[in-house]
Amino acid sequence: MGVETRLVCPAFYEAVMVLPTEDSSENARCTQRRINRLAVCSGAGVRTQDSILQRRKGTKNMYDVIIIGAGVAGSASARELSRYRVNACVLEREEDVCCGTSKANSAIVHAGYDAPEGSLMAKLNVEGNEMMPALSKELDFPFSRCGSFVVCVDEEQLPDLQALYERGTANGVRDLEVITDQARFREMEPNLADEVVGVLYAPTAGIVCPFNLNIALAENAYTNGIDFKFNTEVQTIRKIEGGWAIDTNQGVYETRYVVNAAGVHADHFHNMVSETKIHITPRRGDYCLLDKSAGNHVSRTIFALPGKYGKGVLVSPTVHGNLIVGPTAIDIEDKEATATTREGLDEVISKAGMNVKDLPMRQVITSFAGLRAHEDHHEFIVEELKDAPGFVDCAGIESPGLTSCPAIGRMVAGILRDKMGLEPNPDFVGTRQGILDPDTLTKEERAELIRKDPAYGNIICRCEMVTEGEILDAIHRPLGARSLDGIKRRTRAGMGRCQAGFCTPRSMELLHRELGIPMTEITKTGGRSQLVVGFNKDRI
Ligand SMILES: Cc1cc2nc3c(=O)[nH]c(=O)nc-3n(C[C@H](O)[C@H](O)[C@H](O)COP(=O)(O)OP(=O)(O)OC[C@H]3O[C@@H](n4cnc5c(N)ncnc54)[C@H](O)[C@@H]3O)c2cc1C
Numbered sequence: 242m243g244v245e246t247r248l249v250c251p252a253f254y255e256a257v258m259v260l261p262t263e264d265s266s267e268n269a270r271c272t273q274r275r276i277n278r279l280a281v282c283s284g285a286g287v288r289t290q291d292s293i294l295q296r297r298k299g300t301k302n303m304y305d306v307i308i309i310g311a312g313v314a315g316s317a318s319a320r321e322l323s324r325y326r327v328n329a330c331v332l333e334r335e336e337d338v339c340c341g342t343s344k345a346n347s348a349i350v351h352a353g354y355d356a357p358e359g360s361l362m363a364k365l366n367v368e369g370n371e372m373m374p375a376l377s378k379e380l381d382f383p384f385s386r387c388g389s390f391v392v393c394v395d396e397e398q399l400p401d402l403q404a405l406y407e408r409g410t411a412n413g414v415r416d417l418e419v420i421t422d423q424a425r426f427r428e429m430e431p432n433l434a435d436e437v438v439g440v441l442y443a444p445t446a447g448i449v450c451p452f453n454l455n456i457a458l459a460e461n462a463y464t465n466g467i468d469f470k471f472n473t474e475v476q477t478i479r480k481i482e483g484g485w486a487i488d489t490n491q492g493v494y495e496t497r498y499v500v501n502a503a504g505v506h507a508d509h510f511h512n513m514v515s516e517t518k519i520h521i522t523p524r525r526g527d528y529c530l531l532d533k534s535a536g537n538h539v540s541r542t543i544f545a546l547p548g549k550y551g552k553g554v555l556v557s558p559t560v561h562g563n564l565i566v567g568p569t570a571i572d573i574e575d576k577e578a579t580a581t582t583r584e585g586l587d588e589v590i591s592k593a594g595m596n597v598k599d600l601p602m603r604q605v606i607t608s609f610a611g612l613r614a615h616e617d618h619h620e621f622i623v624e625e626l627k628d629a630p631g632f633v634d635c636a637g638i639e640s641p642g643l644t645s646c647p648a649i650g651r652m653v654a655g656i657l658r659d660k661m662g663l664e665p666n667p668d669f670v671g672t673r674q675g676i677l678d679p680d681t682l683t684k685e686e687r688a689e690l691i692r693k694d695p696a697y698g699n700i701i702c703r704c705e706m707v708t709e710g711e712i713l714d715a716i717h718r719p720l721g722a723r724s725l726d727g728i729k730r731r732t733r734a735g736m737g738r739c740q741a742g743f744c745t746p747r748s749m750e751l752l753h754r755e756l757g758i759p760m761t762e763i764t765k766t767g768g769r770s771q772l773v774v775g776f777n778k779d780r781i
Contacts (some may be wrong), residue, residue: 260517265654295559304330304468306657307487307496309475309510311335312343313643315449315502317650323465324654324671325442325663330496331459331467332489334474336767337727338720339455341504343643344730345579345611346526347555347565348451349542351641352443353391354409361621363412363639366641368648370414370445376622376647380461382453383560389446389542391428392596394436401546402441409443418442429687431537434598446677447544451643452730456720458650461673463719465666472767475503478513484631485514498661500633500653505576505614507636510621514629518623519636523576524613527585529593532604533604536562543597554592556600566593566600568611581610604736604753613639621645623652625660633657676714676732680706701751702744704737712748723756725749726766745772 306322308315311333319331335341350373356363377384393402402419409417420426421439433440470491479486484497501510508521531536536558545553557565569585586608592601598663616622616637626632633656635649642649657663679687679697689708691698697710715722715731722728723734728748735741735748749763749772764770 247294263729281764291614294338302492303492304328304494304496305502305661306330306498307332307485307494308500308502309487309676310341310502310504310507310635311338311459311471312341312453312502313339313455313646314504314505314638314649315500316455317646318500318502318635318653319462319467319469319650320458320465321640321650321654322657323462323467324666324669325658326666327657327663328659329467331414331462331469331492332473332475332487332494333469333471336471336721336723336764338459338469339637340766342611342614343451343455343504344449345609346640346643347542347557347568348449348559348643349389349557350384350386350436350447350449350556351639351644352409352417352446353412353414353644354391354405354441354443355547356412356640358408358411360464361623362641362645365621365623365645367413369641369645369653370447372647372651373447373449373644377449377454379671380457382457383450384447384454385445385560386445387447387558388428388442388444389434389544389557390445390535391441391443391544391546392433392437393441393546394438394595396432396433396438398546399439402439405441405547409441414443414445416444418444424537429545430539430541430716431609432597432599433543434594437596441475447540447644448557448560454643454646456731457673457675458646458718461671465669465671469720475510478510478632480629498631498633498657500635500637502638502653504638507634507638508616509549511626511634511636511701514632515585515626517626517629520617521637522572522615522617523574523578524583524615524639525571525573525578525610526613527571527581527589527610528565529565529586529589529605530559530601530607530609531564531566531601532606533562535564535601535604538564538600539597545592545596552676554589554595556593556597561736563606564604566602570613572615573612576612579610579612580601585610598763607740614642615639616740621649623656656680676711676718678711679708701747702732702734702741703734704743705733707732707734707744709751712751713755716752723752723758724764724766724770725752725772728752761781 305327308331311331353367406417406419406479420442426440473489473491475489477488485499486496499506505523508519514516542557544555559565567589568589622634622636697708699709702711711732715728722731729735734744752763753760761773
């Protein structure tokens with residue numbers, strides 16, 4: 242028995258599916274699977290969601306520290322803060338972590354030669370780059386130190402390449418090298434454009450999964466005691482005795498300290514409490530993402546020589562085996578305008594071929610855009626405000642913010658530790674186990690896993706070969722997925738060639754079954770992004 246439902250999905254198709262009706266034996270099996278999964282997935286030292294909830298019973302809206310924003314800056318700050326005994330909370334207006342700029346970028350771990358010598362941006366870039374390999378092991382997210390080339394296509398610009406080398410060396414970047422030997426750099430990257438005359442090689446550059454970096458930081462902060470409140474939009478911040486009152490759409494929060502990690506909106510909150518105003522321009526970057534069949538076109542990140550608007554259009558492999566091409570750099574006014582434009586994508590396509598030849602642009606599977614939080618002085622602002630004690634900015638975090646986030650988090654937590662005299666958290670557990678990817682197992686291990694939990698034998702996303710077991714883990718782990726995009730960012734279900742055409746109804750069914758969310762309320766990405774628009778039997 243079931244209810245037939247017609248879904249209208251944004252992935253250009255209509256699907257008819259049968260919803261399971263209440264069935265006690267199915268529910269019982271489901272509960273047992275959940276219990277088994279928590280046992281499998283909660284690694285040694287990692288607390289389960291239930292134990293955390295138990296511990297938090299009775300907590301009121303009053304904190305020592307409130308962090309605004311659950312992007313990489315806010316989540317890294319939360320994770321570093323959780324090393325100390327502190328009652329802290331992250332307020333996020335969206336339904337999940339990683340819903341702002343942290344989900345829409347190039348995903349490069351920059352070496353650190355771009356930012357001006359002596360700037361905070363340069364310092365945190367190099368530190369963040371150095372911290373990333375160990376962090377990726379501790380928190381179990383994909384990272385690869387693949388290296389990068391900045392390419393020069395004009396003999397006259399070779400001095401600019403040399404200048405970049407010198408700036409990088411001054412910034413503390415290791416092992417930089419200018420290569421003008423054509424045979425050597427072409428052997429390393431055979432698809433470089435014929436015009437290339439020299440490259441700056443940075444072996445310490447890398448690529449990372451931005452979603453899993455962000456999610457892992459937040460998950461680890463949460464399991465170490467930091468609260469996260471989603472769908473909670475900060476509206477105003479008021480000074481009160483001993484701290485701050487934060488008005489949100491979910492009521493008032495009080496806190497001694499505020500960390501402002503609101504991305505492109507950070508100037509709004511800064512200017513609310515300080516007489517020294519800052520201004521952030523959203524600088525849009527459009528991208529094309531190519532199918533995995535194009536993933537080996539280059540093996541390192543290939544940058545153009547930087548210009549006035551930054552690092553130019555790059556071509557790079559991703560940690561998941563795709564090829565990414567972009568971004569543009571277009572200053573706009575609307576801080577919510579993350580839609581791509583025809584002109585933007587045309588620019589990406591025309592510029593990409595200038596440094597890398599024979600790009601298979603017919604292999605594009607999707608496009609997207611992100612907004613850089615470009616502060617007028619092009620510098621990270623990470624400090625307690627002089628005229629607003631207790632208010633710590635984490636503003637102007639444009640590129641290389643993703644790279645720098647481990648160092649930004651450490652700096653924010655250091656400021657708070659020193660100001661508040663925080664003691665170490667004796668229960669801090671610095672490791673976290675990511676979602677098990679059955680592809681990493683041997684054939685025998687995989688067979689054993691499926692024998693123990695048949696959900697790992699049920700493929701939900703055929704493009705990325707994501708199993709039901711992985712999706713159930715994504716839903717039930719701490720700060721688990723509540724929407725299709727939440728599942729997608731955690732497991733890659735829906736990120737493949739068909740862009741969720743096949744797995745959308747199946748993932749919805751899992752969200753419905755596991756969380757009891759009615760099918761009509763399941764969203765693509767929170768808010769009003771429901772997918773089911775009606776029941777076809779209603780028309781009969
Ligand atoms: C096109 C592009 C390419 C980039 N490429 C790279 C790269 O290759 N390497 C690199 O190192 N960096 C790169 N970056 C930069 C990097 O992505 C950012 O620096 C980083 O993601 C910023 O993180 P964040 O946490 O400050 O901001 P965000 O991720 O935007 O997080 C801010 C959060 O605050 C929340 N928020 C906002 N207002 C409120 C409110 N009123 N109440 C509650 N919550 C609120 C938002 O919902 C959001 O979740 C790139 C950026 C762009 C746009």
